[in-house]
Amino acid sequence: MLGPRLETDPLFPERANIGVATVLDRDRIRLRVWERGVGITRACGTGACAALVAGHRRGLTGRRATVALDGGTLDIHWREDGHVIMTGPATLAFEGSFDDALLAG
Numbered sequence: 507m508l509g510p511r512l513e514t515d516p517l518f519p520e521r522a523n524i525g526v527a528t529v530l531d532r533d534r535i536r537l538r539v540w541e542r543g544v545g546i547t548r549a550c551g552t553g554a555c556a557a558l559v560a561g562h563r564r565g566l567t568g569r570r571a572t573v574a575l576d577g578g579t580l581d582i583h584w585r586e587d588g589h590v591i592m593t594g595p596a597t598l599a600f601e602g603s604f605d606d607a608l609l610a611g
C-alpha cells in the first residue's frame with residue numbers, strides 16, 4: 507500500500523498525510539487520503555481543496571470541481587481572488603465525553 511510507505515519515508519521526518527487524486531475530467535476528481543497515524547480516512551477537506559488547486563495549476567481541471575471521497579462528495583471552487591471555497595455535507599463521526607477526574611490530574 508502506497509500510503510503507509512510514503513507516510514514514513516525518510517523524506518518526511520515528521521511523517522506526512524498522503525493524498526492520491528485521479529482527475530476523471532475537468533470538473534471531477536476522485537481522492538483517497540492516508541492520514542498519518544490514522545490510515546485511510548473517509549474525507550479530508552484540506553486535501554480536496556489542495557487536489558483541485560494542484561489540478562488547476564497543472565491545467566487538468568477548471569477552477570471548480572466535484573471531489574469524490576470515500577465519505578461523500580465535496581464541491582471545491584478556487585476563486586479568482588485566491589480563496590478556496592468548499593461546500594458539502596457534514597456528518598457526526600464520533601461523540602465522547604471526559605471524566606472530570608482525569609482532567610484534574
